[in-house]
Amino acid sequence: MCSMDKFINKIAKQIYDTKQDQLEKLSIVLPSKRAGIFFKQALSDLSDIPIWMPKIYSIEEWLEELSGFTIIDKTQLLFEMYISYQNVFPKYEQDSFEVF
Numbered sequence: 001m002c003s004m005d006k007f008i009n010k011i012a013k014q015i016y017d018t019k020q021d022q023l024e025k026l027s028i029v030l031p032s033k034r035a036g037i038f039f040k041q042a043l044s045d046l047s048d049i050p051i052w053m054p055k056i057y058s059i060e061e062w063l064e065e066l067s068g069f070t071i072i073d074k075t076q077l078l079f080e081m082y083i084s085y086q087n088v089f090p091k092y093e094q095d096s097f098e099v100f
Contacts (some may be wrong), residue, residue: 008035010078015054026054029062 019026022045030036036056043053060071072080082100 024052
């Protein structure tokens with residue numbers, strides 16, 4: 001078991017012990033979707049009966065929900081940056097996309 005799993009198990013136990021009757025009202029923000037999967041498993045392992053899970057977000061999902069914006073992928077972001085670059089610098093000073 002890696003140290004991340006141990007940490008997630010500790011946090012899941014703490015939350016389960018203190019908020020067992022209110023889990024469905026909670027929102028949990030974790031660094032990644034993968035961490036969310038481990039957290040769900042750790043939380044479900046603590047109960048012998050079915051439980052309502054809290055809302056579990058990756059940090060990106062949480063920021064999207066909070067802001068109302070969608071985080072674009074890195075490739076699209078690169079193209080958007082190059083278009084902005086073209087709008088700011090005169091044509092004769094611009095680098096090609098490959099150099100940019």
